[in-house]
Amino acid sequence: MRSITVDLGERSYPIYIGSGLLRSIGERCIEAGFAQRSPLLVVSDTEVAPRYLEQVEASLRSSGYTVVSHVIQAGEASKSLAVYEEVITTAIQGGLDRSSAVLALGGGVVGDLAGFVAASYMRGIGFMQIPTTILAHDSSVGGKVAVNHPLAKNMLGAFYQPSMVLYDLDTLATLPPRQVASGLAEVVKHGLILDREFAYWCREHADELLALDPEALGYALERGCAIKADVIGGDEREHGQRAILNLGHTIGHAIEAVGGYGTFLHGEAIAIGMAGSALLAAKLGRDRQIYEDTVSMLAALSLPTRLPSKYSGKELMEAMMHDKKFKEGRMTFIVPEAIGEVSIISDVQASDVTEVIAQLKKEGSPW
Ligand SMILES: NC(=O)c1ccc[n+]([C@@H]2O[C@H](COP(=O)([O-])OP(=O)(O)OC[C@H]3O[C@@H](n4cnc5c(N)ncnc54)[C@H](O)[C@@H]3O)[C@@H](O)[C@H]2O)c1
Numbered sequence: 001m002r003s004i005t006v007d008l009g010e011r012s013y014p015i016y017i018g019s020g021l022l023r024s025i026g027e028r029c030i031e032a033g034f035a036q037r038s039p040l041l042v043v044s045d046t047e048v049a050p051r052y053l054e055q056v057e058a059s060l061r062s063s064g065y066t067v068v069s070h071v072i073q074a075g076e077a078s079k080s081l082a083v084y085e086e087v088i089t090t091a092i093q094g095g096l097d098r099s100s101a102v103l104a105l106g107g108g109v110v111g112d113l114a115g116f117v118a119a120s121y122m123r124g125i126g127f128m129q130i131p132t133t134i135l136a137h138d139s140s141v142g143g144k145v146a147v148n149h150p151l152a153k154n155m156l157g158a159f160y161q162p163s164m165v166l167y168d169l170d171t172l173a174t175l176p177p178r179q180v181a182s183g184l185a186e187v188v189k190h191g192l193i194l195d196r197e198f199a200y201w202c203r204e205h206a207d208e209l210l211a212l213d214p215e216a217l218g219y220a221l222e223r224g225c226a227i228k229a230d231v232i233g234g235d236e237r238e239h240g241q242r243a244i245l246n247l248g249h250t251i252g253h254a255i256e257a258v259g260g261y262g263t264f265l266h267g268e269a270i271a272i273g274m275a276g277s278a279l280l281a282a283k284l285g286r287d288r289q290i291y292e293d294t295v296s297m298l299a300a301l302s303l304p305t306r307l308p309s310k311y312s313g314k315e316l317m318e319a320m321m322h323d324k325k326f327k328e329g330r331m332t333f334i335v336p337e338a339i340g341e342v343s344i345i346s347d348v349q350a351s352d353v354t355e356v357i358a359q360l361k362k363e364g365s366p367w
């Protein structure tokens with residue numbers, strides 16, 4: 001088992017990464033300081049629960065916990081206020097109190113939703129992330145928790161750190177191929193923003209990563225988590241540098257909202273958004289080779305980099321105006337300066353973005 005610390009003073013926590021970790025979840029809850037006399041709420045989804053929930057519940061019960069579980073329908077559409085309310089109802093009916101904790105067993109949808117429940121139930125109770133997707137190496141770290149609004153992604157949320165991230169890599173074996181590729185988009189993103197060598201390594205080892213080779217995947221997820229933990233340690237609440245983790249998300253989030261949540265998976269939308277950021281970089285005078293390399297990395301990982309022509313530029317622009325990165329009448333983009341280096345540019349012209357969207361429909365690899 002490997003361990004990485006997210007260094008946030010009194011809110012610091014470990015990320016444990018390894019094999020067979022679900023078996024020890026009960027002991028980990030004791031280590032995290034969750035009270036055994038208060039019920040725990042495990043939130044999971046309809047794909048993950050049949051595979052892993054029983055094992056988690058058994059471990060928790062054998063460590064003396066009372067367990068209440070809530071299983072949501074799998075998919076992005078469940079990251080909604082309506083489902084949030086259902087989970088809260090289960091928490092109240094299950095008798096969760098202020099010493100209780102919420103355990104998120106699943107991918108980023110479960111993690112973001114359950115985290116928002118933990119952050120808001122009785123103004124905040126314990127929280128643990130138990131990620132089961134590749135993508136969740138990103139979503140389980142850093143404390144951004146949220147639900148979507150039909151008009152904009154992650155519109156209602158909080159910064160709320162977990163007490164621990166327990167990442168059992170064995171669970172990844174059951175991921176469908178499309179989810180594997182989607183998760184790898186956020187892995188290579190961590191290279192594209194801060195680690196040139198790692199970004200090219202992801203391209204070289206794309207086939208092993210897509211085939212879930214344990215050594216390659218273990219290294220990639222550990223590196224991705226470490227890069228993210230470093231950024232979070234320096235700027236927990238996104239007053240500055242944390243925004244670089246949003247590479248590809250200005251356009252990507254708009255694609256998710258306009259397409260209807262779940263049409264493009266998060267990582268797929270972010271892949272197209274990262275291609276868009278590289279096209280914007282070229283428009284702003286940076287080397288066009290950045291775009292070519294970005295697209296080749298994403299294509300190697302079986303990710304789309306072309307926007308389907310049916311997406312209306314006007315609707316995407318409107319969605320971008322609702323994004324958190326639109327402030328004081330200005331649009332912020334994370335723009336690559338080179339592979340492994342980005343800038344935060346806060347006065348991007350709408351006309352440039354409109355042109356990039358048009359270009360995105362013609363260039364890159366279709367899905
Ligand atoms: N909070 C953050 O910092 C952050 C970072 C990145 C992404 N996100 C959010 O994360 C979400 C995407 O996360 P995701 O890609 O993990 O999606 P997800 O949670 O929907 O999981 C993807 C699919 O895989 C299934 N699944 C999960 N684990 C499985 C397993 N081990 N075996 C078989 N099937 C499994 C799920 O049921 C689902 O159908 C988006 O809502 C995105 O906005 C948040």
Ligand SMILES: O=C(O)C(=O)C[C@@H](O)[C@H](O)[C@H](O)COP(=O)(O)O
Pocket residue numbers: 138141142144153154186238242243245246249324
């Ligand atoms: O942790 C962060 O910070 C990120 O930006 C990670 C992103 O991959 C993630 O999708 C995040 O949820 C986006 O946050 P938002 O604030 O743009 O909604």
Ligand SMILES: [Zn+2]
Pocket residue numbers: 138186249266270
């Ligand atoms: Zn993301």
